[in-house]
Structure formats: structure tokens, C-alpha cells
Amino acid sequence: MVSAKSDAPIREAASALELPFFRFDADALRIRDVNHAMSSALGYSTDALQAMTLEELLRPEEASAFRSAIDGLGDRFTDVGLWQLRRHSGEWWQVEIRMRSPGGEGEPGVVAIVQDASRLLALQRAHDKLARRLHERETTLRLARHQLGVGIGKMEIDSGRMVWSDSADDIHGVTSEDSANDLDDYLGTIHPDDRAAMLAACEAFHASGAPHLEMSYRIMRPDGDTIHVRGVAVEEQRGDHAWLSGVFQDITDEVRAREEISEALQIRRIAARLARMGSWRVDLDPLRMVWSRETTAIHELPEGSTPSVEEGINYYAPEYRKKISSLFHACAKAGIAYDEVLQIVTAKGNRVWVRTIGEAVRDEAGAIVAVQGAFQDISELVAARTDAEDLSRRLHQTLDSISDGFILLDHDWRFLFVNAQAERIVGRSRVELLGRNNWEVFPEAIGTIVQREYERALESGEPVRFRVFFPPLATMFEIDAEPTPEGLAVYFRDVTQEQAREERLRLLEAAVSRQGDILLITEATPIDDPDGPKIVYVNEAFVKRTGYSREEAIGATPRILQGPKTDRAELDRIRRALEKWRPVRAELINYTRSGEEFWLELDIVPLADETGWYTHFVSVERDITERKRAEEESRLNQERFRLVTQATNDVIWDFDVVADRQWWNENLQKLFGHDPAQIEPGLDSWKNRLHPDDRDAAVASVDTLIAGSDDFWSGEYRFRHAEGHYLTVFDRSFVIRDAEGTAIRMLGSMIDVTSQREMENRLRQSQKLEAVGQLTGGVAHDFNNLLTVILGNAELLASELGDQAQLRALAEMTATAAERGAELTNRLLAFSRKQALDPRVLDVSGQVQSMEDLLRRALPESIDIRIVRAAGLWQAEIDASQLEAALLNLALNARDAMPDGGHLTIEMANAALDDDYVTTEPGLAPGQYVKISVTDTGEGMAPEVLDHVFEPFFTTKEVGKGSGLGLSMVHGFVKQSRGHVRVYSEPGEGTCVKLYFPRSDGMDAQPESDSAGSQIVGGGESILVVEDDPMVREHLVASLIGLGYKVEAAETGPQALELLQDLPGLDLLFTDIVLPGGMSGRNLADEARALRPTLKVLFTSGYSENAIAHHGRLDPGVELLSKPYRREQLATKVRKVLDNG
Incomplete structure (x- = not known):
């Protein structure tokens, strides 16, 4: 009993704190004692728990580890980690357990205190999310500190010891070794006129208990400069020591940045103080809600309050109640977790922003038994977000005033910010740029170093610096791109003049080192003189190549080298570039003193003196005559290529992209009827003959190829023949590009694939009909089952109602309707080719001839019927009844097409289908066939109707006058008989349906007849x-x-x-x-x-x-x-x- 007494204070303390408590035997893990909180949490009675062992409550795989945890216990409570205990309901309870060994010899059992860990885990998740947000804030502050030159300092208040950041040392103009170590050293750096005010401000801050200290003063740097700084500091308690921590900034030229730094510090302080997080749980059966103390406090309710679920929802502001109710019930019913920021109205009427998180709790069977989550007062965070937006606005104002161009791009390359200098440099307003994609605004930059370096910066997370010349703006830029959480911060400035000077020096050095190049230097003015700038220097290479001596050249102008074939347009382009003091490259035909033509490649660069005034043009010129001769040889080879193309059956074409000249080989006339000599010379010769429906897509794809970087293209379109009809062609081409990747030429070939595509279309039509047949066959099967019952019962009723004429008539009417339904299903089965045929070797002529009386009764007298039989007609293996049904169907269709009368001709003949014919009809074999042609002189059909005649339920007749299954049945029957059917028709010209059945060499088969003595009644079988x-x-x-x-x-x-x-x-x-x-x-x-x-x-x-x-x-x-x-x-x-x- 000693141990029980010694545990009593622990038990009482645990019960007072509402903490579950239990004591157990260390060897057998037998539970000796539990308090009410423990038994309530597990759902067992106290007596039931005291009869159990911990192994019955622990997960089997955790029992061994739990014993190991007991072995290391001492006489103080030790946290032994997180464990899962099985509740009476079967669900697992996540708990944190603290234990100590027996207090003395003979004391029975280990003492344990349990804490619900599910709340801790929820708090940990909320804490982790809060930490991520704080990290994002700190990243923003680091960026602001980097952009605005902010320093950080800390001072231990009692000792005066000080610690500085590297950026603070930079502002003070000292190294880390020379920075002030304490307050006395630091006061020595402050301007004498500001020291007293600074100390007074510090004392007032310490005495007043103000949240932060803010002051401005001057610093005397070791290099003699005096700068203005503004500092903001807060007092922090770290352990046993109080610290004054703060930031300061050089505001000599950027006074307005002081407000931004203050705001940044305020946001950081708010983020660091985020707290007030609670938890909640709703058990669903029975419905019971439990709030933690923190959640109760956020609602400004008395401690221990236990509102209902409905009351908890009603604490949300009216505009959010419907939403939170929907979220909670979705989580309770379907397990859909939620994480929302909403507003509540507390018990005292205060509106508070909260973040509420809800997750479903499931038992072992997966059923949802509860909903639990976290609840956090984020009013300060919302306020901090508002302050951050104000800081961002002020930071934008600062960036807007810097001398460099500055833009911010997000991860999708959209403009987030553009400062005024960037607007001026690129010649675009921020209204034009914000929200738009950088590569859409400046497509010329795609594929250049700009895109590559931007992407490298984002992928590596490291800043990049590079130079690039941007032709659309005729400007050389130096660009610094630094990754940010939002995307990419880009600084850029115009270094065109600086780059030009470097380029001039490079070219001069190259000219001196290359003995074979001509070096020619002229005056820079007067550029607008009719004769041009005068030559002041030529090298020995000039003399050797041109034949002019130095004396003859100096004082003259470069026009002494020009002649009849010198390109005047190229000269004008050179002049325009030099007038703007820009380097230029060109190729020209020049002339020697003796009149010999030769080609020169010129690199001309303006040269400025130390003041930036342009004084000379330096031209480095290379003889490229041999290269031009090689190009001419290449042109001759192309001519030979054209001759070779005459040997192919394809249409070969050659398009000069630069000159817009299109060449075709002679096959253009052979295949399409167009004379290449008479056709338009440019790409219009191709565009103008494209089918209107294909033109836009085909032209767009070729334009994309020319503008892009691919070297191969293929396409299919319709091309007009000289006679007016269109042929389907397959076109493929290759692109030839110059050294800079610009398309200069395209070579291609066109193939007529009209016949091939027509055959593919027929194959697709055949496959479509086969798929519909599968569906209709299944429908017919189920329908026949129903008709069997209907027909049988109708017959039975008719036989039983002998003296009730009216009811018998109804029964007979039902039977007749069922038979009509059976006829409809037979047509469906015929179309789907699922009816069971009973084919016999037929005399087709005799079979058709025997139908003449039937046809004359079915058709009006206004229709003349002719049956024509060819001599020596072959036999065919056909189901006679189905043949009669098919021909009757065709005759009735002909009748409907000739309302005013006409001619119906049924003609039989032998036919042979060869390989060429069957290649256009998928599934048809070549060979000998018996052909039956049914021709009328009726209204005929349009092509769009003809394309659908074999589809089930397709009809052009009025509602109630046709099922749309007649031709479908004919098609299915003929195909099932291994035959072939074709329809020929034109509006106003009538219709001809041709049926082909394979020839049969078998003998005539006699139909079976039932035995005369057969009985139709049973004999007890x-x-x-x-x-x-x-x-x-x-x-x-x-x-x-x-x-x-x-x-x-x-x-x-x-x-x-x-x-x-x-x-x-x-x-x-x-x-x-x-x-x-x-x-x-x-x-x-x-x-x-x-x-x-x-x-x-x-x-x-x-x-x-x-x-x-x-x-x-x-x-x-x-x-x-x-x-x-x-x-x-x-x-x-x-x-x-x-x-x-």
C-alpha cells in the first residue's frame, strides 16, 4: 500500500489536469490502476482495463519496442515517444506517453501519463505551414535587404557587446575585423552632433517600453565620408539576456527607403509572433464536439465550454456559415479534407480571421467515425499581409526611381513589374507589358542567349550576367538576371557605345594581325559629302590587291574602287548605318586600278576619341572572289539538278525564299495540266491552286517552317488540276538555311494520292457499317425474344376467344403487329449479317422470272417492268427467299422514286471482276460473278445522300413511309452471300443498283419437303x-x-x-x-x-x-x-x- 500512497499525488495531479493516467506491472504488462480520463479516452470501464494487459492495447508490432522503452526508465518521468492504443471501438488512438520506474523497493508497477498526440500532430502541421510562410517572408526581406543595401546589428543590453552583418560593415565602410565591438566603439563612429540625441532616444526607448526604437543619425566612415543612416531596433529576450536587434540603411540618396525598411521589420516581427492555435474534434456517433482551451479562448468563451456542432457553425460570420457547413458535412460524409481562411464572430461580438482545417478520422474498416482539425487565429497574419502589400508598393516606387531598367518576370515569363527606365529603353509602356508573356512581346529574343540565360538562371537558382545585341532596338544590353521566389528579377542597361568601342579595338587588332586583309581608314566626316569621307590610311594588302599606290589612295575616297556592278542599294545601307555611328558588314563588287572585278567582304567600325567624338571609320576588307565563284558553281549545279528532276514521275519544285521564285519540273503539266513556263513565278503559283478549304492551313504550316528552325516538312492537301477538278497530293520538302539559320531555299516533291485516299475512305466506310451491324444484331436478338412471347400469347388468346369477335380481333391484330416487328428485326439481322441463311444453287434467271407476277401486283400500272436475261447465265449459291426479299425491296424503292410512273428494268448478266476493280473494294475477291441490275427512271439521289444509303434507319422518305432498313438489309444480305453491291445515281437521272453474287458450279438442290405423315401434336415425348x-x-x-x-x-x-x-x-x-x-x-x-x-x-x-x-x-x-x-x-x-x- 506504500506504492499506492506514493502514486496518489501523481494520480491527483493527472486527474486535475484531465490527463489520462495508468500504472502497470513491468514484467507482465498487467494494468494495475487507471484514472477516469484514461478509461473514458479508451472507451473501457476501469474494471475492464484493470483486467487487461498493455499487449492487448498496443499494436502487436510495437509490443517489443514498448518493453525496451521500459528497461531504460529511471525514477523521473521520461518521454518514451508516440504509441498507438486500441480503443474499445476498434480505432487506434495516437498518444504520447511519459513513464517512470517504481519509486521504491516493492512498489508495484510503472507509472505512466498519457497525452493525446493527435492534437500535437495537428499543431505540428499548422506550425510547419506557419514556418514555411515565415521562411517566405524572410526570403522577401533578404531580397529587400540585397536590393536596398540594408545592414543588421545586435547589441546585448547589459554588456553593450555588438554584432554586425557583412552588409552593415559595408555601410560603415569597414571590414568585419574593424567593426565596432561594443557601444562605446560605435558611439565613436557617430557624428558628434548626433550622439546625444541617439543616447537619449535609446534611454527613452528603454524607459518607455515602446515596441521598437527608430532614429536617424550620421555616421563618419574611415574614408572621410559622412553618410546618413536610419535605424530601427527591437528589444528581444533570448535566454537570460536582453538584446537590442535592429537594421539600418544608408539613406543619403534614398530617404524614402527608410519607410520600406521599417515596414519590412514590422512584417517580420508580426510573422515571428504568429500564435494562438487550437484544435477540435467532432465524434459522429454519438454526435459530440470537443474544443481545446485555445479554440475556446479564440471564440472568447469561458474555459470548459462545450458548444454543439450547430452552435460552432453559427459562430462563423453570416457570409461564411453556408460554406463551412458544406465543407464540414462533405468531410464527415465523403472524407474530403478542407483548409480554409474564414471569419468568425466571437462570443463578445469581435470579428476574427481564422484558419480552420478539417480531416476525417476512420476506423480500421475505413468508416468515418469523427472529424478533427486545427483552428488558428490569423488576424495578425492577415494584417501582416496588408502591410506586406504596402511594403511591396513602396519597394516598387524605389525600383521605379533607379537609373537602370528593371523588370520582374514570373515563372510563366509574364511581366509583373516594369520601372520607368525600362519603359524608356524598350520603347514600350508598362500598360502594354504587364501581364503579357516576354517572348510574345519580344519574339526576336526566342532562341537567343537571352532565353538561354534566363532559363539557366531559373533552373540553377543562381544569378547570371551577360551582354547581348538586340536588333529590333539596335541596342547592346548588359543584363543581370537574379532568381526570386516570384520568378526572375532583371536589371539591364544600354552599353551600345561601350560595346562599340570594344568592337573597334577588336577589329583593329584583328586587322593588324591578319596580313592578308585590306585595312582602310577614312575620316568620319563629312559623311554627307557627295564624294564621301577621304582615305587617310591603307595597308600593303590594299596596294597589292587594288593596284593603287598609297599616294594615289590617300586623299581619295573609297569610290575609286566602285564600278558598274557595285550594288547601289548595299552602298545606301552602309551609309545609313554609318550616319548613326553603327558598325556595319557588307559584301560588294569592287574594281582594281586596271578594271578587274573582285568581291570584298567589308567590316566597317566608327572610331571615337577619348571624348567620345567619332573621328574615323576603320574598314577591314577580305577578298571573297573565290567564294563567290564557288557560289556560282553551286548555282550551275542547281541547274543540273533541275535537269535531273525531269527523270522522275513526281512533281519536283524549287522555291527561292529570298527572291520569291518558284520552279517546277515538267511533271507539273503531266499530272496537273499546268505548263511550268506559263505559271506564276513566285509562291503564288502554289497558293493560288490550293483548295480553298486547305489553303490557310497549308500556307500557315509552310510559313511556320520558313520562320522556324526545322528542316523538313510534309503535308497533304487538294491541288487544282488545269481542268478545274482537285486532286489529293502528298507534299514533302526540305529547307536549306544559311549560316545564320535563315531559310533561303526549299526543295520538294508532290505525289498524287487521290486513288489511295479514296480506297482508304471506302475501307473506313466498310468498317463503320460493320460496327453498326454488331450493334443492330444485338438489338434484334433481344427484340426477337420479346416478339416470341407476344406472338405466342396473341395466338393463344385468338384461339381461346372463338365467340368473342371483338377481343379475338384485338388478339389477331397483336399477332400481326408482332409479325411486322419480326420482319423489321429480320432486316436488322440482314444488315448486321447475323441471320442464318439457307443458300441453294439457284437458276437465278428462273428465280427472278418467277417474281414477275409478284412485282406487277406490288407496283402500279404506271410503272413498266422489264426483265432482261443474258444468254448462258451462270448459277449462284443464294438463299432464294432472301433474294426475293432484296429484289422486292429495291422494286418498292424504285416505285417511291417514280410517283408519276416510269420504267423498272431488272437485268441479269455474267460479270468478271478483275484485280484492278477489287482493289477499291475492301473484302471483295476477284473472280466470276452473276450480276443482277435493278434500274429505275426516278428522281435519283444527290452525292451526299448516296454516301449514306446503306446506313440503317437512314431514309429520305416522309415520316411513317420508310424504316430506313431496306437498302441496309440488301447490303447485309449480299455481303453475307460473299457478294458485292454498288449504287449509281444522279439527281434527275434515276438509280441503278447492281448486285454481284459469286458464280457456283454446283448442281441444283431440291428443296426439302415435310413428310406427309408428320404430326404436329405430341406423343408424350x-x-x-x-x-x-x-x-x-x-x-x-x-x-x-x-x-x-x-x-x-x-x-x-x-x-x-x-x-x-x-x-x-x-x-x-x-x-x-x-x-x-x-x-x-x-x-x-x-x-x-x-x-x-x-x-x-x-x-x-x-x-x-x-x-x-x-x-x-x-x-x-x-x-x-x-x-x-x-x-x-x-x-x-x-x-x-x-x-x-
Whole structure:
């Protein structure tokens, strides 16, 4: 009992602080004692916990580590880290545990105090975010300090010891070794007239308890200069010592910067004091909210207040209540975390800016059991943000007054800031620049050193300095680019004159060192004299190459070298550059004293004296005659190239980009009918013949190629033939560029791909029809199931309502409608090529001839019908009934196209389709075919209608007069018969539909006939029905029982096989082909016959899906009853299979 007494103060203290407390046996980890806070937090009773061990509460993988933590305990409380304890609800509780070993010999158990770590973790996350923001503020201050020359100093108040930053030493004009070490040394650097005022200000600051000390005074530097500084300091307590820490700035020329530094210090101090962060938790079942003391204090409520969730939401300002309610409920229901800055109205009516964070708490099963988060008063941070914006404004004002150009770019290269000097240098107002992309405003800089260096600065985080000449502004810039958190700070200044002087010196040195170059120096004025500046110096190379002696050249002008072929435009360009005192490079034909032509490359540079006055032009001239001869040889080679292009079948073209001259080879006339000698000379010869719909895209792509850096281009477009029609061409070209990367020439070839594209379009159309067929086949299957039930029930009703004429008529009307629906699904199946055909070798002529009476009854007398048969007509393997349906469809379409009468001709002939023809028809094989042509003299069809005639449900007829499936059915039937169909039509000229069926060499087949003695009633035979559709299955079972059969039913193949084991006398398996469960009707039949080889099988389906029919033709020996069917058809087919199968 001694130990219990010794633990009593600890237990009482823990309970008073509402901290969970427990004591346990160190060896067995048996819990000896717990307080109410511990049992409440874990959800167990005190007795239940005292009957448990810690191993039942700890995660299994943490038990060993927990024992190790016990081994190192002493008699003082030790933090043993973060652990997870299992609550009674099953969720894990994150806690921090402090423990000590028994207090004395015989004292039972280790004493432990527990603290909820979830709140600490939330506080840590909030603290980390606050630290990141503080780091951003400090980065901003460092940038301001770098930009504005701010120094930092600290003084220990009691000892007077002082510490200075490097920038502070720079302002004082001393090194770190010579900087003031204490207050007395520092007072010696202050101007005598300012010392007393400074000391008085310091004493008043210390006595008044003011938040900071601000003063201005003068410093005497060791070099004799006296500067004005302004300082701001605050008193800080660090450990046992008080410090005066501050910053100061040289404000001799920038007085206004003092306010900015003060604001920066204020922001930093505010950021350093950010605090007041609490936590909260809402348990969802039962609904209970708990606030920490800090959260309660932020709401200005008494400590221990426990508002409800609704009351907590109502503390938010009215304009934010709906938002916080939506965020909280989304987190509670869907686990969507939130992090928002909103305003609350405290219990005392004060508006406070807060940052609220909410996250879902889940149990082991993943269910959301609570929502918890952090709550922080950020009113001071919001105020600090406002102050920072004011500091930014003042910093912009300072940057606006500096002599260099200054811009700020963000990470997307948009202008954030442009000072007045930058506006003047680039000739653009900040209104034009702010918010726009730098590379859009100055596209000439793309790909230059400017872009490369800017990107290198951002990627490396290091400042860069470089020089670049920018042609659009005719200016040489020196640029300093320094990365910032926002992007890139760029300083630049005009160094054109400085660079020009360096360039002149470089050229002079090069001229002296290169013995073979001509050096010619003239006076700089008078530049506007008709004869030009006079020559004052020539070197020996000039004398040797021109034949003029020094005496003849000096005093003359460079015009003595000019002659008939000297380019006057180039001379004018040189003059314009020299008038602006700019260096210039040119190539000219000059003449020797004897009249010989030779080419010179000139580099001319203005030369200034020490005062900056331009006195001479220095020209370094190189003989490039041989190079020009080589270029002429290259031109001759190009001519030879043109001759070679005549040997190809492609259209070869050559475009001189500089001169805008286009050349074509003779194939332009062969392929497109245009005479190259008569066509326009420039690129317009190509542009003007592009199809209007293709012109903009093709021209834009070529313009982009010329302006860019790529060397290859290809494109496809339509090009007009001389006869007016357009051909599809594939064009590819290569670009030749000069040494500077400028496009000077393009070579390319054009290929006519019209036929190839037409074939590809037909293939795509075929694939599209195949995809639609897959869809329509599935629809027909489900529809047939419904029609089977409707038709069967309608027949049953009609037979049962013999003396009720009105109801019987309704039943017969239902049956007729179901049959019409069946006809519609048969057309869908024909289009999708999923109907099971029964083809026979037919005498096509006789079959068509037999339809003449049917056609005359179907068509009005105003339409003249002619059937034309060619001699020696071949036979074809065709489903006769489907052929009749197809021809009747075509005849009815012809009737509708000839409302006022006309001629319908059905013509049969033999046809041979060769390789050239079938290459344009995907899936068609060459060979011999029987052709049936159906031609009318009706209204015809436009091309846009003709493109869609085979698509299901496409019709040009009025609503209710056409299903849009007629030609779709014809197309599907012919394709399923391995044939081919083509439609020819023009508006006002009628329509011709040609059907091609493969020739067959087989013998005529005789149609099967039912046995005269077949009975359509059952004789008590046993039938197993397998059908997955419940309605169809119920109807079929009832019908078969009504016909006198014994019937069992199953829904899937596996169920049917199980029943088969228990039905020894089974006579017939009647199964649908398409079944669920992974086993089709065909698979079921194979399994059943393996068990009972003599079992008879009858299939039924809306369509076969190739299970019993391949390429639309029934497999030999297969019996199929297609849905929907009448009761008589069912009886006949079942009887036939049982009697003959």
C-alpha cells in the first residue's frame, strides 16, 4: 500500500489536469490502476482495463519496442515517444506517453501519463505551414535587404557587446575585423552632433517600453565620408539576456527607403509572433464536439465550454456559415479534407480571421467515425499581409526611381513589374507589358542567349550576367538576371557605345594581325559629302590587291574602287548605318586600278576619341572572289539538278525564299495540266491552286517552317488540276538555311494520292457499317425474344376467344403487329449479317422470272417492268427467299422514286471482276460473278445522300413511309452471300443498283419437303427446354405442354446438364444458342450428346452469332427455329426433329 500512497499525488495531479493516467506491472504488462480520463479516452470501464494487459492495447508490432522503452526508465518521468492504443471501438488512438520506474523497493508497477498526440500532430502541421510562410517572408526581406543595401546589428543590453552583418560593415565602410565591438566603439563612429540625441532616444526607448526604437543619425566612415543612416531596433529576450536587434540603411540618396525598411521589420516581427492555435474534434456517433482551451479562448468563451456542432457553425460570420457547413458535412460524409481562411464572430461580438482545417478520422474498416482539425487565429497574419502589400508598393516606387531598367518576370515569363527606365529603353509602356508573356512581346529574343540565360538562371537558382545585341532596338544590353521566389528579377542597361568601342579595338587588332586583309581608314566626316569621307590610311594588302599606290589612295575616297556592278542599294545601307555611328558588314563588287572585278567582304567600325567624338571609320576588307565563284558553281549545279528532276514521275519544285521564285519540273503539266513556263513565278503559283478549304492551313504550316528552325516538312492537301477538278497530293520538302539559320531555299516533291485516299475512305466506310451491324444484331436478338412471347400469347388468346369477335380481333391484330416487328428485326439481322441463311444453287434467271407476277401486283400500272436475261447465265449459291426479299425491296424503292410512273428494268448478266476493280473494294475477291441490275427512271439521289444509303434507319422518305432498313438489309444480305453491291445515281437521272453474287458450279438442290405423315401434336415425348429469358421460357414450356409433351426447363447450360443426369428418358434438347454462364447452346448440345449420343437437338435464337452458322450458312445437320415463331411453326418443327432427327 506504500506504492499506492506514493502514486496518489501523481494520480491527483493527472486527474486535475484531465490527463489520462495508468500504472502497470513491468514484467507482465498487467494494468494495475487507471484514472477516469484514461478509461473514458479508451472507451473501457476501469474494471475492464484493470483486467487487461498493455499487449492487448498496443499494436502487436510495437509490443517489443514498448518493453525496451521500459528497461531504460529511471525514477523521473521520461518521454518514451508516440504509441498507438486500441480503443474499445476498434480505432487506434495516437498518444504520447511519459513513464517512470517504481519509486521504491516493492512498489508495484510503472507509472505512466498519457497525452493525446493527435492534437500535437495537428499543431505540428499548422506550425510547419506557419514556418514555411515565415521562411517566405524572410526570403522577401533578404531580397529587400540585397536590393536596398540594408545592414543588421545586435547589441546585448547589459554588456553593450555588438554584432554586425557583412552588409552593415559595408555601410560603415569597414571590414568585419574593424567593426565596432561594443557601444562605446560605435558611439565613436557617430557624428558628434548626433550622439546625444541617439543616447537619449535609446534611454527613452528603454524607459518607455515602446515596441521598437527608430532614429536617424550620421555616421563618419574611415574614408572621410559622412553618410546618413536610419535605424530601427527591437528589444528581444533570448535566454537570460536582453538584446537590442535592429537594421539600418544608408539613406543619403534614398530617404524614402527608410519607410520600406521599417515596414519590412514590422512584417517580420508580426510573422515571428504568429500564435494562438487550437484544435477540435467532432465524434459522429454519438454526435459530440470537443474544443481545446485555445479554440475556446479564440471564440472568447469561458474555459470548459462545450458548444454543439450547430452552435460552432453559427459562430462563423453570416457570409461564411453556408460554406463551412458544406465543407464540414462533405468531410464527415465523403472524407474530403478542407483548409480554409474564414471569419468568425466571437462570443463578445469581435470579428476574427481564422484558419480552420478539417480531416476525417476512420476506423480500421475505413468508416468515418469523427472529424478533427486545427483552428488558428490569423488576424495578425492577415494584417501582416496588408502591410506586406504596402511594403511591396513602396519597394516598387524605389525600383521605379533607379537609373537602370528593371523588370520582374514570373515563372510563366509574364511581366509583373516594369520601372520607368525600362519603359524608356524598350520603347514600350508598362500598360502594354504587364501581364503579357516576354517572348510574345519580344519574339526576336526566342532562341537567343537571352532565353538561354534566363532559363539557366531559373533552373540553377543562381544569378547570371551577360551582354547581348538586340536588333529590333539596335541596342547592346548588359543584363543581370537574379532568381526570386516570384520568378526572375532583371536589371539591364544600354552599353551600345561601350560595346562599340570594344568592337573597334577588336577589329583593329584583328586587322593588324591578319596580313592578308585590306585595312582602310577614312575620316568620319563629312559623311554627307557627295564624294564621301577621304582615305587617310591603307595597308600593303590594299596596294597589292587594288593596284593603287598609297599616294594615289590617300586623299581619295573609297569610290575609286566602285564600278558598274557595285550594288547601289548595299552602298545606301552602309551609309545609313554609318550616319548613326553603327558598325556595319557588307559584301560588294569592287574594281582594281586596271578594271578587274573582285568581291570584298567589308567590316566597317566608327572610331571615337577619348571624348567620345567619332573621328574615323576603320574598314577591314577580305577578298571573297573565290567564294563567290564557288557560289556560282553551286548555282550551275542547281541547274543540273533541275535537269535531273525531269527523270522522275513526281512533281519536283524549287522555291527561292529570298527572291520569291518558284520552279517546277515538267511533271507539273503531266499530272496537273499546268505548263511550268506559263505559271506564276513566285509562291503564288502554289497558293493560288490550293483548295480553298486547305489553303490557310497549308500556307500557315509552310510559313511556320520558313520562320522556324526545322528542316523538313510534309503535308497533304487538294491541288487544282488545269481542268478545274482537285486532286489529293502528298507534299514533302526540305529547307536549306544559311549560316545564320535563315531559310533561303526549299526543295520538294508532290505525289498524287487521290486513288489511295479514296480506297482508304471506302475501307473506313466498310468498317463503320460493320460496327453498326454488331450493334443492330444485338438489338434484334433481344427484340426477337420479346416478339416470341407476344406472338405466342396473341395466338393463344385468338384461339381461346372463338365467340368473342371483338377481343379475338384485338388478339389477331397483336399477332400481326408482332409479325411486322419480326420482319423489321429480320432486316436488322440482314444488315448486321447475323441471320442464318439457307443458300441453294439457284437458276437465278428462273428465280427472278418467277417474281414477275409478284412485282406487277406490288407496283402500279404506271410503272413498266422489264426483265432482261443474258444468254448462258451462270448459277449462284443464294438463299432464294432472301433474294426475293432484296429484289422486292429495291422494286418498292424504285416505285417511291417514280410517283408519276416510269420504267423498272431488272437485268441479269455474267460479270468478271478483275484485280484492278477489287482493289477499291475492301473484302471483295476477284473472280466470276452473276450480276443482277435493278434500274429505275426516278428522281435519283444527290452525292451526299448516296454516301449514306446503306446506313440503317437512314431514309429520305416522309415520316411513317420508310424504316430506313431496306437498302441496309440488301447490303447485309449480299455481303453475307460473299457478294458485292454498288449504287449509281444522279439527281434527275434515276438509280441503278447492281448486285454481284459469286458464280457456283454446283448442281441444283431440291428443296426439302415435310413428310406427309408428320404430326404436329405430341406423343408424350420428354423435352428439356433451356432458355435464359424468363418470359420466353415460361411461354415455351406452356406451349409445349399444350401440344402434349412432357417438359422440363433450365436457365443456363450448367443447370441443364445437372437435369440431364436425372432425366433418363429425355427425347429432345430444345435450347437457345445465346446463354449466360459461359456455356453457349452449341457447347451445351456437344456436352449433352457426349453423355447421350442419340439425343435429338433443336436450336432457337434471335441470331446465331456463328455458333451454328458460319458466314451466315447453317452447319450441316443443324436444326434451327428462328425467333419469333408461331405456335404452328413450333409444333411442326418439334415434330419434324423428333420424327426425322
